[in-house]
Amino acid sequence: MKSKDLGKVVMRMTVDGISSRQIAKELRNVANNRTNRRWQHLYKRTGSIGLNVPSGRPRIVRTKQLIQKVKQRFTYKRRRSARQLVKSLRVSEATMRRVI
Known part of the structure; x- marks a missing residue:
């Protein structure tokens, strides 16, 4: 399962009110609890799971x-x-x- 599809599943389960720990158990640890919590937090904050935005400091020095x-x-x-x-x-x- 790709991360976008997995993110959609986690998002749907979050809307249903399932906790991140229960999601990790149901998905048989395909995505761990920490990833689920991060995706849930992103979904609650922004309304979507922005997987296309890289995490970390941007590398813009070499211009x-x-x-x-x-x-x-x-x-x-x-x-x-x-x-x-x-x-x-x-x-x-x-x-x-x-x-x-």
């Missing part, structure tokens, strides 16, 4: 503007270390490695 800045720095000063670029552009070392 075209940053890539252009790094290219410009390399054209003006060829001998530039990644550490110096990290300090001057105020990005993390991992982001700089992705750009370079």
Whole structure:
């Protein structure tokens, strides 16, 4: 069963008033109790289970503007270390490695 279908089943059971623990038992632990509670909370708060929205911090640091800045720095000063670029552009070392 796909997660969208499973989410719909959990949503329907939530509307019927079944607790997350009972849902986990009925679905034979296909989705655990914690996932059921998260989906129930999302459904009660927003009216749907937004599975298409990723959780966590968005990765928007590596933009075209940053890539252009790094290219410009390399054209003006060829001998530039990644550490110096990290300090001057105020990005993390991992982001700089992705750009370079």
